[in-house]
Amino acid sequence: MKELYKIKEVDVRRVLGKSRLADYVINPYIGCLHGCIYCYAEYLTRKIYGVREEWGRYLYVKKNLTKVLERDIEKTKRGRVILSSLTDPFQERYPIDLGEVVEILLKNGFKVTILTKSAMIRDVYDVLSLNSGNEVGTTIVTLNEAWKKIEPGAIDPYLRLKTLGDAPSNVDTFLMIGPIIPYINTHEDFVRLLKMAKEMRVERIYLDKLRSKPGLLSKMMKFYREIGIEIRRNPFQDTDYFQRVKRDILRLATEMKLEVHALF
Numbered sequence: 001m002k003e004l005y006k007i008k009e010v011d012v013r014r015v016l017g018k019s020r021l022a023d024y025v026i027n028p029y030i031g032c033l034h035g036c037i038y039c040y041a042e043y044l045t046r047k048i049y050g051v052r053e054e055w056g057r058y059l060y061v062k063k064n065l066t067k068v069l070e071r072d073i074e075k076t077k078r079g080r081v082i083l084s085s086l087t088d089p090f091q092e093r094y095p096i097d098l099g100e101v102v103e104i105l106l107k108n109g110f111k112v113t114i115l116t117k118s119a120m121i122r123d124v125y126d127v128l129s130l131n132s133g134n135e136v137g138t139t140i141v142t143l144n145e146a147w148k149k150i151e152p153g154a155i156d157p158y159l160r161l162k163t164l165g166d167a168p169s170n171v172d173t174f175l176m177i178g179p180i181i182p183y184i185n186t187h188e189d190f191v192r193l194l195k196m197a198k199e200m201r202v203e204r205i206y207l208d209k210l211r212s213k214p215g216l217l218s219k220m221m222k223f224y225r226e227i228g229i230e231i232r233r234n235p236f237q238d239t240d241y242f243q244r245v246k247r248d249i250l251r252l253a254t255e256m257k258l259e260v261h262a263l264f
């Protein structure tokens with residue numbers, strides 16, 4: 001029988017890398033079992049590591065993560081570290097002790113940002129709250145049922161927001177609405193999402209749009225067929241749609257007194 005998931009442990013030589021999202025990044029895994037169809041990490045992981053497995057079906061666990069991290073930070077200038085950019089740092093099928101990683105970073109004067117679609121972030125809330133200036137964020141594409149096809153391995157987006165709402169008071173929270181996938185959300189869907197973000201006291205919201213990458217168009221067309229939406233044009237090129245949605249969200253955010261930053 002074909003293995004559903006391929007999980008294995010690997011040793012790495014470096015764990016702290018440079019990042020455009022913060023000063024540094026730590027990716028505790030190679031691959032991600034959340035398997036989001038829009039994931040840009042799929043393409044980059046294939047390019048960097050040459051992995052040819054199906055995205056969302058493999059996970060390589062960096063077994064010597066903490067040991068290498070302690071060595072990596074010795075000669076590194078202090079700054080902000082994001083977990084993660086090419087994977088979700090919390091993988092339910094093979095969890096690792098991220099509390100230890102966060103503790104090492106905080107003890108050594110780093111600030112930490114965690115971006116996740118998992119409720120396991122709760123396990124590190126206590127450690128994160130030891131110092132001020134740390135942040136947690138989550139990503140939501142839609143609150144409607146389509147999320148199950150878009151992010152098959154992640155938890156319900158309502159739970160993601162609820163988890164964010166339970167973050168300690170000295171940990172900042174942010175929500176990434178994105179990527180905005182054309183035609184799957186109504187105006188009411190965005191109203192619900194922003195209202196819930198307000199209720200959960202999310203401090204900042206970012207908006208980003210679906211961007212093209214090799215192989216994504218055919219995946220998106222399959223997804224649209226599966227949910228019964230007929231597509232007559234390339235959704236990546238529907239500039240009018242993206243601009244209309246952006247205006248709508250910015251207007252709603254102003255009415256609700258929410259801080260929103262559009263990244264397109």
Ligand code: SF4
Pocket residue numbers: 032033034035036038039040041042085086087088117151
């Ligand atoms: S959770 Fe993030 S890294 Fe994992 S598949 Fe989804 S978008 Fe990619």
